[in-house]
Amino acid sequence: DPDTGRDLVRAAVCQAAVLHGPGDVRIVAVVDDAGRRQWDWLKWLPHNEHPLGAAMVYDTFAQAERALGEVLGRGPFDPGAAPVHPHLVVIVDGAEPGGSVIEAGVAGVTLLTVGHDREPAGALRLRLDGDRLTVRTESGDESIGTADRLALADAVICARRLARQRQPGRRAASDPAQRWCAELGIAGPDGTGVWPPHRDRDRLRVPIGTDTQGRLVELDIKEAVEGGLGPHGLCVGATGSGKSVLYL
Structure with missing residues (x-):
């Protein structure tokens, strides 16, 4: 069931975003028109912001590869190599790879594919039966536990709460009040001082x-x-x- 798979991927992506800064993990989506509404909330995550400012949600693998050319130049995945940063998590929902470099395996890139029967080399195939999560092995399907699930509405809440967060030492570009106060040599406004709790x-x-x-x-x-x-x-x-x- 693709909807159940999306619940699992949303849970994994939000957990990664909460526990890692954008300098460590970047989150990208390659989705078709039918799946775009399911992943529109990613735009709130600082992890989804391209260095040039645009949200990293693409219609095709070709668009994603043009935008992420520098990352894709890292070379093929090597299990013995040192980790590279930032790690890219690429969500695939409905988009066809068509010989994509990303799907072929790039260092520091993880694909989370929803609803496809296709199994690229080295893929880990997870199956959901209700809340039961199984993994396909050489000896057959093996149950590994209960799947985490996160509804679309909860993912939106999580992403919007993270929207204002930035890497330590990096000032948000959209903070004119702080810049203006710095120019005047005064401390920034403190809302708690001018708007105390009321009975x-x-x-x-x-x-x-x-x-x-x-x-x-x-x-x-x-x-x-x-x-x-x-x-x-x-x-x-x-x-x-x-x-x-x-x-x-």
Whole structure:
């Protein structure tokens, strides 16, 4: 069942991303149109970002090989050689290799292929029967345990939580607030200092002025069942009476 296989591959990929930085592991996908929706979440992972900035999700092996030419120049896989970094994990879902260099075996590249009966030389074939995971050996199928599974929605959550992470010492390109503060010679903004925790009564409650007797007037937009005035209101006044100033 391809869907069960995708659950297993998602679990393996997310585990690799959580436990390894982009400097150690890069995650690539080669998928056809039918499978693209299953792997669109990879774009959130820093491990899926090409050095030039694009997400490494490709329609064909030919596209992937053009984009990854430097990595593919490492030479063929050699089990006795020292590990090379970053290691490339390539997810294949529906795409046909067509004599691909990647499928032939490249140093520091691992293919995770979903739903294909094709077995390239040196491939490890895993089979799922429900949650039971078996591996094909020379003597037949051997049960090796219960398969990890991760739903698509959970993979999206995992990837989005990792999206802001970067290698130590590398500043995210999309951090203008920190760059601006550095130019001015001041510390970066600390949201916890300007937005402290509020009691339930004070949540969504802000002072907007004083009444005719000098008493504080507060706007409380919590739902009425929570003791507030509700999220909807109407501000009435003549031209020049200060409605816009109140909103600001």
